[in-house]
Amino acid sequence: MTEIVITSEITVELIDTMGGDKSVSRAAWVRKDFTPPTPKSTTEGVIGTMMEKRHGTPFEAACFQFHVHAPIKVWREHHRHRIGWSYNEESGRYKTLEPVFYVPPRDRPIIRPEGFKSMNPKFNTILDDGEYEGMVREMKEAYADAYNTYELLLAKGVDRGLARDVLGVGIYSSCITTCNARSLMAFLELRTTEETAKRPSKPLYEIEVVARKYEAFFAERMPVTYAAWVRGGRMAP
Amino acid sequence: MTEIVITSEITVELIDTMGGDKSVSRAAWVRKDFTPPTPKSTTEGVIGTMMEKRHGTPFEAACFQFHVHAPIKVWREHHRHRIGWSYNEESGRYKTLEPVFYVPPRDRPIIRPEGFKSMNPKFNTILDDGEYEGMVREMKEAYADAYNTYELLLAKGVDRGLARDVLGVGIYSSCITTCNARSLMAFLELRTTEETAKRPSKPLYEIEVVARKYEAFFAERMPVTYAAWVRGGRMAP
Amino acid sequence: MTEIVITSEITVELIDTMGGDKSVSRAAWVRKDFTPPTPKSTTEGVIGTMMEKRHGTPFEAACFQFHVHAPIKVWREHHRHRIGWSYNEESGRYKTLEPVFYVPPRDRPIIRPEGFKSMNPKFNTILDDGEYEGMVREMKEAYADAYNTYELLLAKGVDRGLARDVLGVGIYSSCITTCNARSLMAFLELRTTEETAKRPSKPLYEIEVVARKYEAFFAERMPVTYAAWVRGGRMAP
Amino acid sequence: MTEIVITSEITVELIDTMGGDKSVSRAAWVRKDFTPPTPKSTTEGVIGTMMEKRHGTPFEAACFQFHVHAPIKVWREHHRHRIGWSYNEESGRYKTLEPVFYVPPRDRPIIRPEGFKSMNPKFNTILDDGEYEGMVREMKEAYADAYNTYELLLAKGVDRGLARDVLGVGIYSSCITTCNARSLMAFLELRTTEETAKRPSKPLYEIEVVARKYEAFFAERMPVTYAAWVRGGRMAP
16 A cells, blocks of 8 residues: 655746747837837837736747646646646656645634635635644545555556546646747736735635746746836736 | 445436527527528528537537546546536535445447557447456446545545545546537537547547436527537537 | 629627526525525625626626627727627638628717827717818728729639739628627627726727627627626626 | 738747756656666656657657747737747737748749649649749739838828728737747647648648747757657647
8 A cells, every 4th residue: 555645835947948038029029110219119128018908829839838836626726727837747658646735724714614615715724733634634534545446446457537537636647738828928917916906816725836937947947028018017918 | 344235327317497599599690680580580591600610608508417426537527528517516625425336337349459549449348248247246346445445544544535536537526617609519529439420430439428418408409500510410519 | 894882881780698687696506505595695686796796707608699780890800809709700811792881980080189199099080071071082982993803813713812902901701709708708898988987998989889789689699798898897707 | 002012921939948858857757756767767768758648748848939920810829829828929019010021932832723622732733933023023012001000090090900901910029928848749739730740720821831840949958758649640648
């Protein structure tokens, strides 16, 4: 019987990129006539104008590729972003899934308060130490039992595409994701929660962890675009 | 402790449509000059020519909407069809998931034979009665334990988006899917296995169940397009 | 020598639909748990919530199909809407294009005022009668000369895909367009100009003519969705 | 009166890329279990298998960006490729279009033979010298007249988005195009004509010029993928 691993860590690695702020301004310049030079004709000016006027296509000129390790429940939501996103995820049919499962970190807000409204969830209560440990123990036990059954079925020769049915959506899976700056901003707008956002969102905690790591890479690689996006209330153009 | 339901039934209901073969030929006629009338200028002729020459856009002129009840593992694959597909699936964050879980039907080929090759899976061995019953018992037990933990966590006030992590991908979920005849053919090409297909595919058994039910509705509603697609080796234009 | 036709009329005919407001609320209900019934659980309530919270996918559950007759310059912009739009347009390779050309209606604002800024165009000046007639005469003459050359080349046996190179983008072309309520709202947000819009747009006059005709059909067929969209500042969810 | 330029040159410049064959095999490896190492586990083997089995998503992991200068009639067709393609094209509303127009090169097959069938065009007849020169003269004259009218209207203050209506689709326009290896193969499959193609296509001459230049960059940057695609009959996975 295999020992399972439980973890709260969700990782995002930037593995490739194409272009950056300069790609956006170059794409924008092809479309418009900014001559004779004006203050707007700098990279900052052009990107600011494109963002403000919602000319979105120039932002498709810069690309990112990530390697993400996250629970299946995150992928269930992530894959719903269809446009400008490419996915290559571990297959549960072709691979034996590794016994790595998600438990929430100590500071994840988890208690559904009284008067919970589904469209406006508020998770602001933290468990006390005993409650937290109890919950983690329950989850771990359920994961371990399921993985045990999984291995038992595989040992009998049952195909992986069937045996995995018992594995919870808390199991980890790796995926390479490819996007452009525009589709990334659309993702971030919906999958982060921020006071300053013009259109606030209430994402699942775990997908926000992924989004925040994406956002850090985005801010670092495309500072001008990132600043314009934040200034505009975090709305994708 | 809630009694769970296990079932092998996967259902597809056709809930709405737009147009059909006539929509395809009308769309094709806008594009081309088929006058003066020739044998090709009938609906059959036009659709046959469009299919053969891979003019795909006229097939986007007819739409289908389905209500599908299937295990999450099916949705995991289905949602990867990004283009020409719209999805509205039950949310595990906003709803308490019902205790309905998948077990394979008696005649599903399940034993991974010796020499299994991941990219060319062959599932032709059937379990004997005792083996089948043993497997179902194992799966049911794992599902029931997981659902028990799920309810326990919910009872403590843990939010649904976290508690569901222990639930296996064999749990059922409902989804309304919307597509057009072109995106439907692309789905069927990949998600059915057929001797006569020019580009054979090896889909997961359970997604093929969905695909076959889609195919029956497609054949009934768009007989001319369907016949042309089969004749052409089941390749999406 | 063929007599050309000049016209200012741009037509949109609704030729098919799938579903409407009820399709949106049905799709939304699959996703969420609105029971026990609350004020929000009416069609109005559900659609309002979906729009406000930017849950966009339920709006993909209703479809529209139009037959549009418009100048090529309109298609040049329209075809840039890639997602959730299908097109079947007259082919200039397979058909001999008809001699129908666009001239602006008497009340189209046309004079580029002093200090014109490309990203913030203001067209508020109207020509006087003589200027307008002069302009129309110039355009008509240019169209007629071009069409004359087109026919001359065709008569020599030059293929249509080459001979049409001389025809101006003011020539008319027919197209069947298919979309869903979500992609339609995204189009209307960008292709209409309205005081009450949260994110104002400055579309080309002629594409706004198409957009306004789309909008009238949309308002009539999906009054609840339309009202929620207007109330929310004409932003696509 | 501005002197117009006529040319047969259509140019494609590769301005940026992300990844290549290695990106494809890395994306494929995430999905499948190719261990223990087999002949298939090399980059060649993995890419060959992905192509043959039509696992298309790994090919979305490598990107290309081009700067293309081509007549508007080419853009009319190119923009119809909606998925996996981003465009930033010169605007006829915001820029005054330059007086550069297309005429066919001497060796372009142009005569529509007797018995021309629209869905199966054959262009194998070449004009004699006198005919060719006559045709070019006609085209140039039509272009020059139209451009003259364009400038006249602009001089009167007519906005560019209206004045350009008289300009033929043979006028040149610049566009930055961004795609991935999968969407590029889909483009090449439809926009080149090749004896060895499993599904032959009859593209417009001028778009094939663009496609062939894309193809050369593709072959150079991704030799393993390119070879597998050619071997498989030039069908996009």
